[in-house]
Amino acid sequence: MDSSHQSPNPPSREMSGKGPEITRKITACVACRKQKIKCNMHDGPPCSRCKKRGLSCTVNKSLQMILESDADWKTKTESRIRALEGALGKVADHLTLPELLDYDMEDAADSPEPSGSHARPSLTLSPHEEKHTPHNFDLVMDDNTGPGAIPGSVVSPVIVHSVEQNRADQDIVTRGIITADQAQSFLDIYQNRLDHFVYRIMGDRVTLAQVRKASPLLLAAVCTVGALHLASPYFEKCYQEFVTISATHTFSRRNTVEDVRALCIGAFWLSGISWTCIGAAVRIATELQLHRSIFKALSGERNHYLRTRLYYVVYVCDHHFSIAYGRPPMTRQDDAIRASSAFLQTEHAVEDDARLLSQVKFWSVGTEVYETFGVDVERPLTLDMIEPIRRYAIKLDEIRAYWTERLSQNRYVGNYPRKGVGLHYHFAKLYLYSIAFRGIGRPGFKSPDVALDIDELANSALLSATAILRVVTQDPEIQNFLNGLPTYFDIMIAFAVVFVLKISNKYAAAVRVDTSDIHSLVAELVRVLKAVTSNMHSRHLLVSVARGAETLLERVRPPEARGPFPANAHVVMTQPTFDDSLYDISSQWNGTSFDNFFMGEFDFLDVCWYAS
Known part of the structure; x- marks a missing residue:
């Protein structure tokens, strides 16, 4: 028949959504099929003949059986996917997150599939979600900038087809x-x-x-x-x-x-x-670009004054959680930091800016210390390192003297502006002088040409540490501040406790220290902290500091001076939203548990592990 008169091919079963139909099914086992005899099988193998003769009775899968199994698997899989989508939807609703995936199945079904490709549903983003695709931005070449401009400033990204996230849904x-x-x-x-x-x-x-x-x-x-x-x-x-x-x-x-x-x-x-x-x-x-607002802030523009002020806050916060932990700070000594003194002379500057800038000054010195001595705690001090330490100490003395006189009482936090300067000063000195213990127990430590200098620095470090503890134990106003001060102060107290107990326990002969006085000081600190933290939230870091200080003190005290070991000295936090290891600094004295408290990177603690 001429092809021109042939009727169009009927749609295949695959196109119509139905699987191929195989009418002949295999119902006989392999042994009976081989003998070409009737196979009597009722509820599945073995059949009656194989059972009687003790033969292995198996039935080969036919194409029909394979297709039926595949169809059954597909049905179950689709059901599970629908259940999974429903569960994810509930999670997204609970967390107020935009829908992660929205498959447009109708478009996929209506559109013919390209030859040789596999079906894939089109992916569309939620209307509340920003589109982070490789092609949703363009660059505009800006010829208004001068030839002395920063290279990257001549191009600016222009976002296209981007939908603003509905932040009100996150309230x-x-x-x-x-x-x-x-x-x-x-x-x-x-x-x-x-x-x-x-x-x-x-x-x-x-x-x-x-x-x-x-x-x-x-x-x-x-x-x-x-x-x-x-x-x-x-x-x-x-x-x-x-x-x-x-x-x-x-x-x-x-x-x-x-x-x-x-x-x-x-x-x-x-x-x-x-x-x-x-x-x-x-x-x-x-x-x-907050760091670049300093130039307009110095010209008196209030908006840029506020932006620069916020940049100083970022700088101080960054240094709180970098230098003391042996991490390089992410903010550097740039134009904004160098112009901090001029910033205080602007018309919008207030008293709180002076307090903020005192911190910038302290941490600028901390940055110099970090960059000068690095983080190699195994390297003993040499003669050429002594004078830089003394110069930095003088800088810290000058900062303390200036800002203690400059700052006044605050209506909200009393005398904290001045007393806070003192606390920061002692901790900065402790951080600086603890460098004297680098390389302890290593060849070359305390060589003859630096032995007296190291003794002097080591005793100064101990003096700074005890000063921190005495301020906490003897000043009721500071005690009143503890449920409010940033966690940096809690860690400062914890480090001072570990420092003085380690010195009194292992290095009393090398550093002039009254061990009994140190133990009494820490015992008084524990008493004060337990009283202060009695009404605090259990997740407050100072609660753990108090518990850990008590446990460490019990371990280093001689047996005759020890009290009953606290039953709750090691409390395991079971809530999944917190890192449990952050809340126990006392689990092991001769181990690495202090690292879990973010304390292992303090110089002195690192070198103490080597000598333990």
Whole structure:
């Protein structure tokens, strides 16, 4: 028949969605088929003949059986995928996350599949999600910049087809995590007390409505830190929300200065995620070019004054959680830092700026110490290292003298501005002088040409450490500040405790130290900390510092001076939202457990492990 008169081919079963139909099915076992005899099989192998003769009875799978098995598998798989999609949808709703994937199955079904390709559903992003595809931006060549401009400034990315994320959906009050009244109480404790310990990150006083409008991340940070210091049962929920919202900002191109404030707040008080928060804050601050606002700030522009001020906060916070831990700081000695003294002369500068700049000065010296001596704790001091240490010590003395006289009482935090300078001074000195213990127990340590200098530095380190502890034990005002100071101070106290106990336990002969006096000092510190932390939230880092100090003291005391070992000296935190290891600094004296407390990178502690 002529092909022109042939009827069109009927649609195949594959195109119609039905599988091929095989009418002949295999029902006989292999043994009976081989003998070409009837196979009597009722409920499956073995058949009656094989069972009677004791033969192996198997049935080969036919094409029909394979197709039926495949169809059954496909049905079950589709059912499981639908169940999985439903579960993910519930999780996304609970966390207020945009839908991760939205498959347009109708378009995929209507569109013919290209020859030789496998069917793949089209992927569309949620309308509330930013599109991070390789082709959603372009570059504009800017010829308005001068020939002396920074190379990267002549091109600027222009985002196309990008949908702004609906941040209102992340508001923890709107989502019902906490009520507006609870959020107000958390904001009150933060603005009336906590914010003044860190030089007013929030700046001018704001209302709850302004915070909610500014940034859901800022609202979550303030509520989390406020809940922690009010010992609120809502702390865990707020903490989880802060972590979740922070994660959504990781790849966002819509971050603002308010988000930088939020991350700094989290870094100062939430010890378990401090390093992560400040890392993100530095990155976003750099993207927003906060470090370049200093030039217009010096010209009197208030907006750039506020941006520069926030950059100084980022700088201080970054150094809190870098230098003391042996990590290179991410913020450097740039134009903004070098112009910090001139910044105080601008028309918008206030008293809190002076407190903030005193920290910039302290940590600028800390940066020089870090860059000069590095992190090689196995290298003993040589003669050419002694004079730099003395020069840095003089710089710290000058900073303390100037700012102690310069700062005055604060209506919110009393005499903390001046007393805080003293605490920071002693810790900076302890960090500097502990370099004397580098290489202890190694060949070349305390060589004849530096032996007397090392003795002097070592005793100065011990003096600084005991000064920190005596301030805490003897000053009621400082004790009142402890439930509010950033976690940096908690770690400062913990390090001073470990330092003096290690000296009195192992190096009393090498360093002039009254062991009994040290033990009495630490015992008094434990008493004070237990009293201060009795009403604190169990997640407050100082609670663990008090517990750990008590346990360490019991271990180094002679048997006749020991009291009953505390039953709760080692408390295992079971909540999944925290790193348990951060909350116990006392699990092993002759081990590496101190590293878990972010303390292993302190110079003195590192060298002590070698000598243990």
